[in-house]
Amino acid sequence: MRTRLLAAALLALLSSHASAFDASKASRYPSPDMNAPNVGQLTSHGPINCAPGSVCDVSTLSIAFPSLATRTLLDRLLERPSVIDYGVDTTGTADSSATFSAALNSGKRVSAPCGTIRLVSMVTVTKQALFDGPGDCLLLKFDAPAGSPATPLLNIKAGAVGSRLSGFSFDHQAGTKGFTANTIYGGNIIAGSAILVQADDTSLTRVTGRNSYNNCISVVQLPDNGPSWEAIPGKPVNYSLQTIRTYSCGQDGYAAAAGIDIGSGSHGSVNDHTDVGSYGAFILDIGAGAQGTFSNLTGIATAFNQSRYALDGTRSQTFYIGSGGSTWTNLVSIDAGDRALWLDYYATQTLMSNVFLKTSAAEAAYIKSPQATISGLTIDGPGYLKPTGTVDAIVLDTSAGPLTGLNLVNPVIKNTFNKARYGITQVGTNGGAGFALGYDFSGAVTESNGLSATFGMINASALGGTWIAYTPTVTFSSGTATTMSVSGAYRHVGKTIEWRASVNMPNIGTATGAVSVTLPFAVSDVTAFNGTEIVNTGSSVPGSAIGGSTTATFKRYDGSSPIANNNFLALSGTYQTP
Secondary structure (H helix, E strand, O other): OHHHHHHHHHHHHHHHHHHHOOHHHHHHOOOOOOOOOOOOEEEEOOOOOOOOOOOOOOOOEEEEOOOOOOEEHHHHHHOOOEHHHHOOOOEEEEEOHHHHHHHHOOOOEEEOOOEEEEEOOOEEEOOOOEEEOOOOOEEEEEOOOOOOEOOOOEEEOOOOOOOEEEEEEEEOOHHHHOOEOOOOHHHOHHHHOOEEEOOOOOEEEEEEEEOOOOOOEEEOOOOOOOOOOOOOOOOOEOOEEEEEEEEOOOOOOOOOOOOEEEOOOEOEEEEEEEEEOOOOOEEEOOOOOOOEEEEEEEEEOOOOOHHHHHHHOOOOEEEEEOOOOOEEEEEEEEOOOOEEEEEOOOOOOEEEEEEEEEOOOOOOEEEOOOOEEEEEEEEEOOOOOOOOOOOOOEEEEOOOOOEEEEEEEOOEEEOOOOOEEEEEEEEOOOOEEEEEEEEEOOOEEEEEEOOOOOEEEEEHHHHOOOOEEEOOOEEEEEOOOOEEEEEEEEEEEOOEEEEEEEEEEEEOOOOEEEEEEEOOOOOOOOEEEEEEEOOOOOOEOOEEEOOOOOEEEEOOOOOOOOOOOOEEEEEEEEEEOO
16 A cells, blocks of 8 residues: 555656656756666556546556666565564554564565664564664664563574664663563573574674663574573574674673673674673673674673672673683773673683773682683773772682683783782682783782792783892891992793892991892792802802792802902892792
8 A cells, every 4th residue: 555655656746747847948957868877767558547536556557777677666666665564663652563573574675764663572583584774763662561571572583594683772671661580481591681693694783772681682592492591502603793782781680691692602703892881791601602703892880789699699790701712802891890801611712802901890800711812901990999909900710620721911900090909819729820921010019919830920021121120128147337339130030030139338337247138029949049259259159048038148158258348249040939
């Protein structure tokens, strides 16, 4: 009906223009070039009954393009149908659940104008859906009865392979509707998400979502009659989420929901995702083969559920990574209500680069996974709004097993907003083997705490071969020197300290006996040092320090005192820190 009226109006418009076109004006309006592309010509192949006030029959009206196929105007209009053609109400008044479902399952590429589509019940997509929306001005508003069990507003089932949906926003309304726990898919928590992507080769592009019961968007494939915890490992495959914006996702209070959750999907990609105010921004779930390539992800002001934490210790984080074999590039967390980044134990073979974690309420990076490499990790102000020096920047958790093969390349800790307690600390009873290479932990009170002897730390200065100056404290077995100058320097390479110091004694005053010099760091075990008397005798002046001490003591090789007026001692050594 709609398309016939449109065609009649088009015919009337063309007829009125033709009658009004004066021959005297022809020179001012040259004939169109019919060889130009996209120039059509209406033709009629039979009588067209279009009396005023009547319904026009345009079944014989055709449109011809030069060198292209001729087809009826009706077919041309139906090439890109709108959801309105299927009865969808875009004023947000009527329930369009059934009609919107019909449009998406039509097998045609459908479009939609700006407006609001009210959905009272879940829309299930069972075949390839091709939907082109206008952008955020089109809102899918889930309006199920208040207090009813949560369901997705859009469920793209496994049979809808190759679906392409773009250009729309949605509001799950979980916060205002007070939905109860979902009952579909055996009560699986993730089935309470606003959108379920279960079909292979499915893409969502330019989508904005908010106020979901569980996740805003979940990529997962669930068995119809499976238990509440089960997903089909590695399915769906070849998913793509591009340019996604999510807000306030996870209204069920579980504190484990996110803007996007890759529950069991694999061989997919997510690019350009920003989340604000959800319990978590992004989840790569645990135990079901979730995997992909992820880039340009930003989480802002992720929440922390205090009541849930008090109940069972559940914590939130901007980025939770529970599965391995994925790559991550350009991650940003700002104002996390709890942790900013958590690599769980099964996130092995994770490769990350350019990670910026700013002002998290708790520790910024919590790493439990072995065999992970993080390049370009920058942390600024962990424990923001808490007393300075009370929250750690990086925590290595070995409670689940040895933390081996963890490599941190060029990590930096800043204190623009707050100073961390430890730059990196290790917890748990198992060991760790890896390194922090080229680090700068100047934004922490103490660089490290409790690290295994097999976890090496090589700071940025050491990589450049730079000696760091410091002034040792020099004391004697008894007495004090009247005139003395002291200088020192060290290079820190992992747990290895290369050290040197000089002691110039123009006037020894009452000083006698051995010379004791403070070291830049404590020694891990009994350590021997070298020394030489430069001015007086040139004798060897060896020294030693006991394990845990920060002071080395020096005497001549024969046990006599090297203290003498105008003497100059050159001292050096290499040792391991605890």
